[in-house]
Amino acid sequence: MSTVPKTLHSDIDKTIAQLRELLGDRISTVDSVLQQHGRGESWHPTQAPDAVCFAQSNEEVAQIVRLCAESQTPIIAYGTGTSLEGQVQAVNGGICIDLSQMDAVLEVNTEDMDCRVQAGVTRRQLNLYLRDTGLFFPIDPGADTSIGGMAATRASGTNAVRYGTMRENVLALTVVTASGEIIKTGTRARKSAAGYDLTRLFVGSEGTLGIMTEITLRLYGLTEAISAAIVSFPDVRSATDATIQTIQMGIPVARIELVDRDYMKAINSYSKTDYPELDTLFLEFHGTNDGVAEQVKLFEEISREFGASGFQWARQEEDRTRLWRARHDAYYAGLAVIPGSRGYVTDVCVPISKLADCIAETQQDIVATGLFAPIIGHVGDGNFHSTIFIDPDDKAMFEAALEFDKRLVQRALDMGGTCTGEHGIGIGKLKHMRNEHGDGAIATMQSIKQALDPHNIMNPGKVVDC
Amino acid sequence: MSTVPKTLHSDIDKTIAQLRELLGDRISTVDSVLQQHGRGESWHPTQAPDAVCFAQSNEEVAQIVRLCAESQTPIIAYGTGTSLEGQVQAVNGGICIDLSQMDAVLEVNTEDMDCRVQAGVTRRQLNLYLRDTGLFFPIDPGADTSIGGMAATRASGTNAVRYGTMRENVLALTVVTASGEIIKTGTRARKSAAGYDLTRLFVGSEGTLGIMTEITLRLYGLTEAISAAIVSFPDVRSATDATIQTIQMGIPVARIELVDRDYMKAINSYSKTDYPELDTLFLEFHGTNDGVAEQVKLFEEISREFGASGFQWARQEEDRTRLWRARHDAYYAGLAVIPGSRGYVTDVCVPISKLADCIAETQQDIVATGLFAPIIGHVGDGNFHSTIFIDPDDKAMFEAALEFDKRLVQRALDMGGTCTGEHGIGIGKLKHMRNEHGDGAIATMQSIKQALDPHNIMNPGKVVDC
Known part of the structure; x- marks a missing residue:
């Protein structure tokens, strides 16, 4: 898999200037902000992006992506920075899109036991919001991570044995594609046989195929x-x-x-x-x-x-x-x-x-x-x-x-297992991907990556870059 | 989405001759056999393939696909012929691969409550096989369908409210790709965050992205x-x-x-x-x-x-x-x-x-x-x-x-629902796909189809041909 070369400084300056026009003071190139957004919680060394954008809507994320796509600038989505395998490291520089200001719970359907949230909502925030509904969101990876980040890494944690992982509990998504289009995947229906399962393709793709901006989740009744x-x-x-x-x-x-x-x-x-x-x-x-x-x-x-x-x-x-x-x-x-x-x-x-x-x-x-x-x-x-x-x-x-x-x-x-149950691949486990999946499955994943992100701008260097 | 034109008779004769060399008497062009393989159980009119191959191994399926790929001949996988939306209709002619002779239960891991079966195993056959293990496979769409067909249409039925659908119960797959490669997706581990969820991409793809030849399934303990x-x-x-x-x-x-x-x-x-x-x-x-x-x-x-x-x-x-x-x-x-x-x-x-x-x-x-x-x-x-x-x-x-x-x-x-809970798209529900998913998601599905089956030979005219 070819990777995008480290962003050229001349291009990135122009892109940042365009983004500043769009976002005003919601773009930062302050070094401490860049450093903070270039690392998770693991031993992987910091690799800072060239700028951090604080997006507030689906349309804004789409506009940022379209601007970056024009100059083939790498884009890395960022939630709470709690990833463990170097998922947010800007290995080729580029623009980090911080989604923490997209923190609204958009709807809760108590009868259907589901909700729709923006990607920056954290799991504790969601459960606090749900406190009076008799419902809760069970997935608990330990840290107070964003729902977007949890979906991106197919997170799970202590309750998965009963309630499943993000794979089982994301019903539908709003995704900004690599070309800056806003698409919807899935519905609130509990099951569907209508075409390819895009929802589960994006869940676990770690921002390499698109950016999840809204997530529809299953909820569960608090038990007696x-x-x-x-x-x-x-x-x-x-x-x-x-x-x-x-x-x-x-x-x-x-x-x-x-x-x-x-x-x-x-x-x-x-x-x-x-x-x-x-x-x-x-x-x-x-x-x-x-x-x-x-x-x-x-x-x-x-x-x-x-x-x-x-x-x-x-x-x-x-x-x-x-x-x-x-x-x-x-x-x-x-x-x-x-x-x-x-x-x-x-x-x-x-x-x-x-x-x-x-x-x-x-x-x-x-x-x-x-x-x-x-x-x-x-x-x-x-x-x-x-x-x-x-x-x-x-x-x-x-x-x-x-x-x-x-x-x-x-x-x-x-023993028939996997190199990662819940932390994802990022850059840290890239070296195990071929060993686990075999060349044929890796080629299939890379074909999908190539089809959905032909210029390799979505979180390049991760997951399938092996 | 462009479709493959109806198979040219001159090409198909050559392909059938090559397949006969490979399969001997396990290829049929008898009209009654063709007719039987060109319909499911619904009102959709029969559209017969040009020949039916009875495959017996992964390698044989791969060889058939490679031969068909050379001449860009359409390939339709066939289980028990119980589909309801025209999934097996040979809308552009071509070769039907009947998987009913791939009917071995390959392994049952009672401690892990999973099993691996060939695609032609039917659900009743599997449950009969499991009778003395204390385990069962709960998904019950009514008819005694093949596990391969159930995976292909993301089937469910009466037990799904408790046990989920094929989406939740397929752990891993062996798939023959459109280029005739044999790949593996997933593992027997109950969860994984290792890369794109190819398993769930193939489940529900109705043979348009590849042919599932082996399926690893979750099983459940019979209750007291x-x-x-x-x-x-x-x-x-x-x-x-x-x-x-x-x-x-x-x-x-x-x-x-x-x-x-x-x-x-x-x-x-x-x-x-x-x-x-x-x-x-x-x-x-x-x-x-x-x-x-x-x-x-x-x-x-x-x-x-x-x-x-x-x-x-x-x-x-x-x-x-x-x-x-x-x-x-x-x-x-x-x-x-x-x-x-x-x-x-x-x-x-x-x-x-x-x-x-x-x-x-x-x-x-x-x-x-x-x-x-x-x-x-x-x-x-x-x-x-x-x-x-x-x-x-x-x-x-x-x-x-x-x-x-x-x-x-x-x-x-x-009301926020789907056109099909469990029967799939086939040709019968193609007309609803754009309405349900929107142009953006359809374009994403079509990009995936194009990437994994560039010559559109895998069950053409279905699912994403809208």
Whole structure:
């Protein structure tokens, strides 16, 4: 795949001048703004765009794209800057379109349990807006990301085991194409057999085929009862086997998260808690009072078979919040173990029957390399993150982490899995694309990219540039 | 979109001779075979291909496609011939590839609850194969269709309200592209953020982008308890309102089917049953014993609020089978009302809040036109079929049906719905594509078609040829 050469300075100045005419003071070339928009939350080095535009409407995004298309200037969409694989890095310079000012909830259809939002709405903002409707948007990748960014990377997180990922929960889109046309994909109907599934083609395309400006989402009814729990296991395999059996029995668990003993130790130290420092499952059950009681009973039976102990249940909201805070603190707890470190997050996902083996082999690898790389997993989906905490000045440690990740991805692919369950490709996982998909599927993806973005201006250098 | 001209006889003879060398007696030009492969189960006139090939492997399909690609001969994939919108009609002649001999279940992974099948496996064959595993494949469009055909048309049916459609249940594919390459899309991992979602692009593409030869499917655990029911309502609106509330309360109903009073009368007459001749819901609940009991209790409470009466419950398998047979007999019962008639099946799907209005307006339209067009609906999804039973010799009646369908589609689109919930576009619904999607989205679909099938040999004249 050919890439757009780094933007020529003479062209970009003209384009920026034109954009300034359009946007007034809603375009910035201030260095701190450029730097901030050239990085996500990962170890990938900042690559700043030439300018940042703050768009406020579909038509404005379309106008920006049309101006950029004239001069074949790269365009990168930006939500909250929480991506983990270098998705927003301006590898060839160009114009960043910051969508955070497109933050309106446009409609909520309570009877249909759906809503339409602008791309810059964040998931917490949406759930706050929905507070009095009895509905909620379940997908929770941890950070308070924008819905546009979540759609772009096909995000998921802790609730996906029950409610699915962005793939299952985006019903329709408004998209600005590479030629600056505004198109609509999908409808609010729950199903359709009317032509190609453009909605799911744009979901997960990371801004390389067009810019999603409005997203229609499925919502869910808040359930009568919610119960959260924390349970210890003698080892990761027992925890994973209990998970597999829970899923196979069709228990509609809403969250089932593995936190390994290394992370539990770090959490206790960081969050001043005193949880058993064992391989642990954090769980949540949603349903009617009777339904949750039944789920809890079945899960307890299963997990006792696998040697579980120390059940702690939390039904009140504040108790549940405290419990989940411990889980969400894990990353910061890990950072505190090696002061000054940063995290290199891996993201494989395998068929659930392979999960115990995949984690066990990965743990052996961790021991062999001597890295500090504790594991958290969305184990109901077969997805887990081993985060390597790295001293940024230690190049050898970084190289070891890269090699470890490479082996981990190969292990997952050999087991029929994928290199990324939920973080996407960006630039960080480009090197795994051919290995995962094969030349034929990559050629098909590249043909689509070429057809929809013939001048390769939409987030060039990402996803299919391999 | 340009279409391939009707195959030139001189070219096709050479291509058929080459294919005969490859396939021996597994290619047919016998007229009855050609005729049988040039029609589905609908009113669309037969358009026979020039030859039918019976492929037995991925490599053989690829070889056939490569031979056809050389002479730019149209290629139409064929499963069980049960499509309803002219999907298999050879509108420009060409080669039909019958996949019914590719009927092997290749693997079943019980722990992961998935399987991989060849495209010619039918859904009943698969469920028979799975009988001793405790697993089943829930998608049930009525006919015993091939899994390949179901994937090609993004089929769904009675269980979709709980288990989703083919969109949600295909995990991965093997596809022969328009150039005759064999590619793989997706993995067995439950989720992935690795690049463009080719799997969902091919699902629903009706053979216009490539031929799916192997399909990896999600399976589900058979539940401890199943309970079926039939319940009468004073009118369609009450039945629909009860449905809406059931869905909104999150009751995980497995089937919820509306059969209107006209159909109930026809069923009683045809099937010698004595169900109340009222607007009726047929239901099924899956779960644990306690779970099903709770669902039933909640549903009864809801439906009583909407004036329901005459609950009949069926828990034993033979009672459930008898109850669902009545539902499945509806089409034949309709045909029997007008002897010699054939059915023209409509297929709109709307947001569920609009369903009662959409059906009510449609019923007024039926009364105004004087057509016999009873209604069956997968109402949990907002999808319903009004089937117009037509005397094939009555051209005015057929014209009236076409006009009725056109008004019905416009009504559904005005309500934010789709022209087809589950039958697909084929040639029958081509005329609605621009109206539903808009020129921009159609241009995007056509760009993809052009990119993946530059010579327009894959099922030309369908889906995006509008």
